[in-house]
Amino acid sequence: MVAKARTGGARRLGPRAEKTRLEILSAAEELFAERGFSDTRLEDVAERVGVRRAALFYYFRDKRALYEAVVEDVFEGLLARVRSALAEHPDSLAHAVEAAVSRWVEYVWERPSTAHILLREAMRRDDHSEAFRALARPALDLLGQLFADGRRQGVFRPVTADPFHFASIVGGATVFFVAGMPSLVPDLPFDPLSREQLEAHRRDVLRVTHRLLGLPGLRLVTESP
Amino acid sequence: MVAKARTGGARRLGPRAEKTRLEILSAAEELFAERGFSDTRLEDVAERVGVRRAALFYYFRDKRALYEAVVEDVFEGLLARVRSALAEHPDSLAHAVEAAVSRWVEYVWERPSTAHILLREAMRRDDHSEAFRALARPALDLLGQLFADGRRQGVFRPVTADPFHFASIVGGATVFFVAGMPSLVPDLPFDPLSREQLEAHRRDVLRVTHRLLGLPGLRLVTESP
DNA sequence: GCGTGTTTACTTGCGAGTAAGTAGAATACT
DNA sequence: AGTATTCTACTTACTCGCAAGTAAACACGC
Numbered sequence A, B: 001m002v003a004k005a006r007t008g009g010a011r012r013l014g015p016r017a018e019k020t021r022l023e024i025l026s027a028a029e030e031l032f033a034e035r036g037f038s039d040t041r042l043e044d045v046a047e048r049v050g051v052r053r054a055a056l057f058y059y060f061r062d063k064r065a066l067y068e069a070v071v072e073d074v075f076e077g078l079l080a081r082v083r084s085a086l087a088e089h090p091d092s093l094a095h096a097v098e099a100a101v102s103r104w105v106e107y108v109w110e111r112p113s114t115a116h117i118l119l120r121e122a123m124r125r126d127d128h129s130e131a132f133r134a135l136a137r138p139a140l141d142l143l144g145q146l147f148a149d150g151r152r153q154g155v156f157r158p159v160t161a162d163p164f165h166f167a168s169i170v171g172g173a174t175v176f177f178v179a180g181m182p183s184l185v186p187d188l189p190f191d192p193l194s195r196e197q198l199e200a201h202r203r204d205v206l207r208v209t210h211r212l213l214g215l216p217g218l219r220l221v222t223e224s225p
Numbered sequence C: 001g002c003g004t005g006t007t008t009a010c011t012t013g014c015g016a017g018t019a020a021g022t023a024g025a026a027t028a029c030t
Numbered sequence D: 001a002g003t004a005t006t007c008t009a010c011t012t013a014c015t016c017g018c019a020a021g022t023a024a025a026c027a028c029g030c
Helices: A014-036 A042-049 A053-059 A063-087 A093-110 A113-123 A128-151 A163-179 A194-214 B015-035 B042-049 B052-057 B063-087 B093-110 B113-123 B130-152 B164-178 B195-213
Strands: none
Touching: A014 A042, A014 A053, A014 A063, A014 A113, A042 A053, A053 A063, A063 A093, A063 A113, A063 A128, A093 A113, A093 A128, A093 A163, A093 A194, A093 B063, A113 A163, A113 B113, A113 B164, A128 A163, A163 A194, A163 B063, A163 B113, A163 B195, A194 B164, A194 B195, B015 B042, B015 B052, B015 B063, B015 B113, B042 B052, B042 B063, B063 B093, B063 B113, B063 B130, B093 B113, B093 B130, B093 B195, B113 B164, B130 B164, B164 B195
């Protein structure tokens, strides 16, 4: 029986090849983020890597599989980041939430594909990527748990602090700030994605967090003078 | 000289035909919103209307022109709505802003295509639709003017109340609430787009508005007991 | 029998996926 | 060591299907 699946998926790769694979992944991440799935030409991905289109099929079964790999990569990083932020403050829920929100904002800013791809995935009416669901589920559970704890402990506003609405606002705000506003408002006197503006955004989002959850008497950790 | 442009654009239409044109526009609005430009098949638009695909070209020059028409339609409505809300409170900026935010949330909720299409337009890296820019510009000017007034009158927080960041948060939150969350969190125990949840969202967004602008001592108009 | 609205039946181009071939490195064989 | 063989990482050159756009014919009211 000669190898049936000559093409695509998991196989052992030499170190050289592993590098190309990562380059493909990263080129694809940028393009999928910028243009979305359908408007991304594999031709263009290949060109960025400096390789022929057909080479992509050596590493990934098809376009979809490449996309899924990208999604997985991006969201795994995100979830890990938020988790680690929460873990930094095991004693204070309020501080943990602040840290998590802060890190969320930073991650999205550092890797803007996150914002674009998250938005694109969120807008799909048909079913999501395998990869996406695999990460969305635990993320939501985490959030749910957090709110349950926060309300039980009396740290969060009793009734109106709701994970769903909180996530809409904080999630939406940052994702839109990074992925939407810059192109929406094209000729600004400042760079909307500069470090400075990021800090302004984070400050606002923390204020909002504070207000929505009703965190009692917390000075914002990163508030500027 | 026989008619050169047999196809597309502006022409006088009988009342019957005007109706079909509107049906096409509305079917296209839904599909473009759901799937985006590239993933929308004119075939499907036609089918919804109960007409053959080729008929669309009688009313619109090409796919792009149809899309532009949809965008124009949606955003004109939005801008008008917000303008009229502002006009309702010529004496109090604070109330005017609250009304505008409230109406914005409602409009997006009533016509969710707004959220989807706005997001899709905002994510484009290439240049926007003619129709979109034509509406974005005055909307932004309006916002800028509003903030200038608000700060001059001392109604808004002096330094940190910035139109760009404010729009990121309030705009992003609502748009994401309507267009993103429902599919992001698929099996919720409640309908995220019910009237009830809308009210919860609006309440939160007004709180956020209040906090970000530093509106002095305003009881939220729609706060529930 | 003429314009307005709609159809059927094409053309065309583009982009995903495939098949087969190949240079060169790695490994095996004597 | 030197030659043969196999594998790895690609390339070139196709196929194939789909969806936009076009041309010409056609229905139906006036």
